[in-house]
Amino acid sequence: MSGFATGSTSKPRVLFVDDESRILDGLRRSLRVKRNEWEMAFAVEGAEALEMLARDPYDVVVSDMRMPRMNGAELLTNISREHPHIARVVLSGHVEPDTAIQVAVAGHRFLTKPAEVTSLIAVIEQMLFRTSSAHQDAARRLAGGVRAIPTLPEHTERIAALLAPDASLTGAVQTVMHDVGLTAKLLQLSTSTFFGARPRNSSIESIVHAMGLPTVQAVAGAGHELRSTEPWDPEIEQHLRVAWRHAMATASLAGSMASPANRPYAQAAALMQDVGQLICLAEIGADQRAGLDLAAGSRDGVPFRDVGVELLHLWGLPAPVISAVAQRDRPHTPDPSGLGVAGAVRVAHLLIRQTRPGGPETDAHAAELTALLSHPQLAAQNLDWRESAASAAREAGL
Structure with a gap:
């Protein structure tokens, strides 16, 4: 250390x-x-x-x-x-x-x-x-000051509906599951007795129901007050919109692939896989882009992923979630006894990427995908996982 x-x-x-x-x-x-x-x-x-x-x-x-x-x-x-x-x-x-x-x-x-x-x-x-071996202090500074993760502009209406007097608990669950920041914050709070600690593999739905609508509204409202009202840089907003839709599709697919015990972890990790991008890019105006490298996925030389993993660590999210986010871009060889959280997120991520127009060629990561898709946990379900990925991508708007 x-x-x-x-x-x-x-x-x-x-x-x-x-x-x-x-x-x-x-x-x-x-x-x-x-x-x-x-x-x-x-x-x-x-x-x-x-x-x-x-x-x-x-x-x-x-x-x-x-x-x-x-x-x-x-x-x-x-x-x-x-x-x-x-x-x-x-x-x-x-x-x-x-x-x-x-x-x-x-x-x-x-x-x-x-x-x-x-x-x-x-x-x-x-x-x-420090979770980042190469960018310890820089990743900590970028992640440490975050008090609320920004919401994409296209989702502000969902937040407004959640804060309305006639909001429902069912609607709150859907809003939280469509918002990276609220998901991360509620997972953070769910481990504390201040907010009624829950088992660490609890689903987002069960956490929302346990905390209750008033608490969820208060948390959403507090985060909403911290967000800038300045317009986002159009290129960055589009970049983050695509990343969010990719995350939603991956979460849907990874949830189907993971074991019942790992499903909440896999869905949460998939949803938050690009939280570092959101932290580093959100609410940055066109005149504030110095140090950003979208192609390399870094800010001031610090990879977005390192920043996201550091934040999830600071917030005390479950280790399987943090590990899956950290390992998303690394080739994965799962244990024969179980695909694991990281394995479910990795294979879902690769399959969703291949459905996107202009995305990687279908033979990219072919050997790894073949090995992952032949894993007993997936083969036993007797599903066409590529078609499932295409369906999840369509539903997410990719």
Whole structure:
């Protein structure tokens, strides 16, 4: 592990913020076992924390929510703007619903008090890890400042309908499943007891039903308020529109290919396969394209995929989802006992690509596709998967 704020030869730095001195004293005692591995600092209010961040670099901030003068949501929002490379962890007791939504936007991970010290250490260790071996700090900066993933302009009517007083839970499920940002955010929140933790392989539909319409509307509304009203660059908007339709078609096909236990993972990973593109390209005007390379799929030399994987890691999405997104463009040899999440996403992605006009020739990846399609998990279903791919592509508008 490297790429810490203080350099690869220094210890990672963690800042704890809480207005109760006894809480900070308890953290000092319980985390003494990490004193040889981390440099730890403690602040009793948000203003003091910001002063410390201005003086010295840190890798992770762990903050309470209910503090006087500057609450935790305000502190973490400031950090997301001024220090996007810093991972933001919420450690708090009961919070009111309105504050919980602010937390959902401002933080990366969420823990409730009193937290088991092993759980706190595990989360901090995860936050210190960088998923990109070649672009550690750059990928973290681009991903770390993201509080809400943008919605394509053509989907704003769906969001407006979700926020309307007569919205239904059934409609909410469809809106979430058509929006990468809402899918990712609800998966992030679904692992926290703040929002009623669910099993990690829960489907989007079950998560929406468990959270309830008011919470889903509040999360969607908070994200909507963060989005720019400036018109998108037409070329970039079209590029992202095609990527989104490809993701929808891939999610439909991968869901059919995956085992029942892996289906929610495969659908989520397929839907979010190009989340890095959305982060790096969305809401960029024609005069802000310096550093973008659409052909290479990078921004400032950092691959879009590295940025997307880093964000999903920061948000704590399930490991099979992150792994499948990271491995989408790598040749895949599945285990004979099961196709796996990454295998389902990979084969679905390749098949959907071949249905697109002007896409790869049909013999591209021919040997790999033949091997994947002959896998017992797919062969047993006795389906024409190429025709299924063509149908999924048509339904997605490709």
